[in-house]
Amino acid sequence: MCETLRENIKQKLENGDYNCEKELTLSIISGKYKVVILWHLGVEGPHRFSDLERLFNHVSHKTLSNQLKELIDDGIISRKVYPEMPPKVEYDVTELGKTLVPIVEMMYDWGKKRISQLKEEGIIGS
Amino acid sequence: MCETLRENIKQKLENGDYNCEKELTLSIISGKYKVVILWHLGVEGPHRFSDLERLFNHVSHKTLSNQLKELIDDGIISRKVYPEMPPKVEYDVTELGKTLVPIVEMMYDWGKKRISQLKEEGIIGS
């Protein structure tokens, strides 16, 4: 739902085709790992590529790489390369990205509460 | 990104496989029209199927129908049928759904601000 939804929204914006305010936000955070990436960077600070890779057990290089690239394109995170061998790259949230973190945190809190509820109702195991 | 991502998350929850708090929230609001549906129902009140259809110029019956069904499954919105001819069906947010509306509103506000910024920077037309 990413590359093209994102492109799509951008085009709609360029055409002044609204109803998009929320779609824009959604288009930025939609993507299997983006919210979680943002949460870790926003709450815990900068991470290296391999750190992020470890956080998501089964993500492929390419997928993680793409998600990061899109977040960079959208101005949400930054990429800092240390000229070393072996290479070291750190990702961090930008100023713009920081304004998005509260939303991610609310999503986190909501999800946590919802999971507790579901457990109390016996719908999911504890 | 919906039906199966959603199923996937549910299974992960059942297995106690975490990292999911935010994924749960995202899995519920991901879907091309869900955030916008939620916003309209949450902010403006109940809507009929055809009202919603009119809000999204190019949505197909099936797609809208699916999005609504999934939101109902997740307990976010309710469906009320009036026994009339022709049929009348109203959708509204549930109590649970109401707790999600603030997040949607924040997404709306963030998107609006971001769009203004982009306009000021001359990146998109006004």
Next chain:
DNA sequence: CAGCATCCTTCAAGATACTG
């Protein structure tokens, strides 16, 4: 009016292999 069934398109994400 509301919505289901069927078929079809397209695109996000995975697998795998290679590079500075």
Next chain:
DNA sequence: CAGTATCTTGAAGGATGCTG
């Protein structure tokens, strides 16, 4: 270590037609 390139696939979403 941190990527890119290519190829494949599964599933979200669209189009169309039928029904109570």
